[in-house]
Amino acid sequence: MANAYFMQAMNQALRAAMEEDETVIVMGEDVDRGVFGVTRGLIDTFGANRIRKTPISEAVFVGGAVGAAAAGLRPFAHVMFSSFFYVAMDQVANQAARLRYMSGGQVELPIVYFAGTGPSGSAAAQHSENPHSILMHTAGLKVVMPSTPYDAKGLMIAAIRDPNPVVYLADLRLSRRREPIPGDPYEIPLGVADVKRQGKDVTVVALASLVHLAVDVADKLEADGISVEVVDPRSLVPFDWDTIVASVRKTGRLVVADPARRLCGLAAEVIAGVSERAWDSLRSRPQRVTWPDIPVPFSPVLEARLDVGADDLEQAIRATLGSPVAVGSE
Amino acid sequence: MLPDTDILLGLYRRMVRIRVFEEKVQELHRLGKLPGFVHVYVGEEAVAVGACSVLRDTDRITSTHRGHGHCIAKGADVAPMMAELFGRSDGYCRGKGGSMHIIDTSLGILGANGIVGGGIPMATGSGLADAVLGRDGVTVCFFGDGAANQGVLLEGLNLAAIWKLPVIYLCESNQYMEFTPTTDLTAGRIYRRGEPFGVASMEVDGNDVLEVRRVVGEAVDRARRGEGPSLIEAITYRFSGHSEGESAFVSAYRTEEEVESWKARDPVTCFRDLLQTEAGFTAAELDSIDAEEQEAVLKAVDFAEASPHPSPDEALDHVFAPAGG
Ligand SMILES: Cc1ncc(C[n+]2csc(CCOP(=O)(O)OP(=O)(O)O)c2C)c(N)n1
Ligand SMILES: [Mg+2]
Numbered sequence: 001m002a003n004a005y006f007m008q009a010m011n012q013a014l015r016a017a018m019e020e021d022e023t024v025i026v027m028g029e030d031v032d033r034g035v036f037g038v039t040r041g042l043i044d045t046f047g048a049n050r051i052r053k054t055p056i057s058e059a060v061f062v063g064g065a066v067g068a069a070a071a072g073l074r075p076f077a078h079v080m081f082s083s084f085f086y087v088a089m090d091q092v093a094n095q096a097a098r099l100r101y102m103s104g105g106q107v108e109l110p111i112v113y114f115a116g117t118g119p120s121g122s123a124a125a126q127h128s129e130n131p132h133s134i135l136m137h138t139a140g141l142k143v144v145m146p147s148t149p150y151d152a153k154g155l156m157i158a159a160i161r162d163p164n165p166v167v168y169l170a171d172l173r174l175s176r177r178r179e180p181i182p183g184d185p186y187e188i189p190l191g192v193a194d195v196k197r198q199g200k201d202v203t204v205v206a207l208a209s210l211v212h213l214a215v216d217v218a219d220k221l222e223a224d225g226i227s228v229e230v231v232d233p234r235s236l237v238p239f240d241w242d243t244i245v246a247s248v249r250k251t252g253r254l255v256v257a258d259p260a261r262r263l264c265g266l267a268a269e270v271i272a273g274v275s276e277r278a279w280d281s282l283r284s285r286p287q288r289v290t291w292p293d294i295p296v297p298f299s300p301v302l303e304a305r306l307d308v309g310a311d312d313l314e315q316a317i318r319a320t321l322g323s324p325v326a327v328g329s330e
Numbered sequence: 331m332l333p334d335t336d337i338l339l340g341l342y343r344r345m346v347r348i349r350v351f352e353e354k355v356q357e358l359h360r361l362g363k364l365p366g367f368v369h370v371y372v373g374e375e376a377v378a379v380g381a382c383s384v385l386r387d388t389d390r391i392t393s394t395h396r397g398h399g400h401c402i403a404k405g406a407d408v409a410p411m412m413a414e415l416f417g418r419s420d421g422y423c424r425g426k427g428g429s430m431h432i433i434d435t436s437l438g439i440l441g442a443n444g445i446v447g448g449g450i451p452m453a454t455g456s457g458l459a460d461a462v463l464g465r466d467g468v469t470v471c472f473f474g475d476g477a478a479n480q481g482v483l484l485e486g487l488n489l490a491a492i493w494k495l496p497v498i499y500l501c502e503s504n505q506y507m508e509f510t511p512t513t514d515l516t517a518g519r520i521y522r523r524g525e526p527f528g529v530a531s532m533e534v535d536g537n538d539v540l541e542v543r544r545v546v547g548e549a550v551d552r553a554r555r556g557e558g559p560s561l562i563e564a565i566t567y568r569f570s571g572h573s574e575g576e577s578a579f580v581s582a583y584r585t586e587e588e589v590e591s592w593k594a595r596d597p598v599t600c601f602r603d604l605l606q607t608e609a610g611f612t613a614a615e616l617d618s619i620d621a622e623e624q625e626a627v628l629k630a631v632d633f634a635e636a637s638p639h640p641s642p643d644e645a646l647d648h649v650f651a652p653a654g655g
Contacts, residue, residue, distance in 0.1 A: 029507075029508065029510075030508050030509050030510055033509050033580055033581075033583075053510060053514075053515060054515070055476070055479035055507070055515040055516065056446045056447070056476045056477060056479050056480060056507055057479045057480060057481065058480075059480075059481050060481070083444075083445075084445070087445060087447075087480075121365065121366065122365030122366030122367075122417065122428060123366055123367060124366060124426075124427060124428045124430055124431055124444060125426075125427075125431070125444075126430070126431070126443070126444030126445050126448075127367070127430075127444055292645070292646055293649070294645060294646060294649050295649070297425070297426045297645050298365070298366060298417055298423070298425060298426055298427050298428030298431065299365070299417030299418070299425030299426065299428070299639060299640055300365050300417060300639075301417070301425070301639040301640060301641075301642055302417075302425060302426065302640055302642065302644060302645040303645075304642065305642035305643065305645035305646075306645055
């Protein structure tokens with residue numbers, strides 16, 4: 001076990017996967033230097049044939065990954081900021097997410113689409129997206145978004161080994177997180193949530209950097225005798241309903257904390273899914289804490305207004321304890 | 331033959347304004363006063379200033395992540411620009427946009443853009459509006475040599491060619507895209523990409539403001555006459571890093587000699603020399619312009635720092651225009 005930063009953990013996984021399988025290649029802008037550190041140093045070991053610096057041409061390297069995968073490679077495409085998925089969205093949604101299905105299952109497309117994601121401090125509206133809900137909605141893409149270096153490494157190994165396109169989103173707010181992780185490669189299967197903190201009164205489903213916020217809020221509420229369980233889905237497609245439903249059956253209360261917009265978002269989906277599966281065990285109306293439905297603004301003051309804060313989450317948790325079971329919707 | 335005195339001094343003043351603004355921005359960034367990403371235009375001033383000098387207020391431009399110079403050249407006021415870089419409520423975008431997104435539609439600045447190549451379709455559509463409405467306006471689309479590899483350039487050139495749109499696609503070949511030499515990943519010459527479409531295509535010395543003015547001026551005249559688009563590649567160089575503070579996370583990717591050789595052809599000092607040797611201006615006359623621009627930028631910083639932060643709930647405004655509004 002050695003300490004690793006969030007991005008270093010992914011870098012270790014990518015390196016291990018490239019050693020294990022010589023069909024794994026990397027494509028993207030400035031990947032020799034490694035924007036965010038995920039591809040750093042790989043060029044020295046694997047050379048320019050497998051570490052492919054691309055021009056600023058997202059459509060062709062995102063779509064190129066589809067052709068390369070269909071023809072025998074396992075591409076890791078570095079999209080840089082997740083906002084840039086939108087530049088290549090035709091290739092993502094009409095090609096990568098469609099070719100296997102449309103062909104009646106003829107092809108496997110083992111692709112990882114990697115991007116740093118989320119607000120990272122006044123990067124403004126074209127460099128701060130969290131597009132996971134849009135990508136989840138596409139059908140044909142797996143989506144993961146880890147919260148710790150340990151999970152990041154294990155999920156990266158799983159993503160690269162998976163025979164499908166996997167969108168791997170690395171929350172940029174987690175860049176400075178560090179923890180001891182095993183040096184050898186290990187796999188965390190896609191579709192398995194993790195209970196990050198045990199509790200019995202309220203289940204908080206939190207994603208990426210909000211997992212840590214949720215644990216902090218939970219620790220604080222313990223003093224008031226409120227016991228909060230924090231569940232990190234880690235992977236969004238496939239989604240581990242079993243773990244989350246089991247938690248809600250135990251606590252009877254649900255809060256979802258999603259660092260993204262509200263409309264048609266992950267939080268709505270989790271609340272709907274839990275309601276369908278465990279309506280009878282809900283003791284109060286579920287709550288969600290999300291961004292408002294706005295682009296991400298530049299000014300630090302405005303960006304903070306958008307963010308999910310500890311107060312928002314605490315209020316939502318308290319609301320599940322205070323409010324009676326709602327009848328119908330408002 | 332040299333242009334008139336007023337024009338010469340106007341060109342000089344705008345170039346100095348950009349230089350002084352950008353150097354102040356670099357200093358403010360080092361002091362930790364500016365949030366977010368900042369990309370400066372030092373070394374490339376002649377491109378924006380030469381190009382915008384032949385535009386009318388009603389003509390339009392699209393800009394890039396390295397957009398401060400374009401905005402100043404098109405007439406933007408340094409005070410609300412600076413306030414925007416600080417994220418304050420008196421900024422051009424009320425703090426919503428920042429360095430990469432300065433916009434002033436009243437000056438025809440359709441926006442700096444955080445998406446590389448993002449302005450190319452927009453400029454094409456802006457030209458379409460002039461064509462459809464029968465106006466003789468033009469649009470200049472600034473984009474980087476790195477952006478030349480986005481597919482939208484091909485789409486834009488073709489559309490502008492078949493519809494004879496009044497658009498000047500102006501590539502700023504500053505030799506780099508982030509930390510990679512453009513020629514490493516770019517086949518052929520960028521300006522020649524217009525030729526197969528029948529688009530008037532040429533290169534120009536991007537460090538020579540008068541040459542840029544002449545070549546863009548001819549393209550603008552063609553466009554106003556309804557003769558369609560041009561593709562111009564201005565050869566230039568950025569003196570500073572890709573983005574401010576980059577040395578904290580990238581090792582050197584250019585040699586000192588290379589940077590110095592371009593600095594020897596500094597567009598601002600070269601033009602200043604020309605004004606003295608060929609147009610008879612005295613050093614004192616030019617110094618007083620420098621001093622005025624220094625003063626204006628210092629005032630802009632004061633203005634920015636005195637401007638309040640937007641109130642947090644303004645984050646919720648401006649998503650949609652009010653109906654009937
Ligand atoms: C679609 C997109 N891809 C990648 C980036 C990241 N990026 C920002 S600037 C830049 C280099 C741009 O090079 P160039 O077009 O030559 O402009 P320059 O910075 O040299 O002015 C890159 C890759 C981006 N902002 N948008
Ligand atoms: Mg460039």
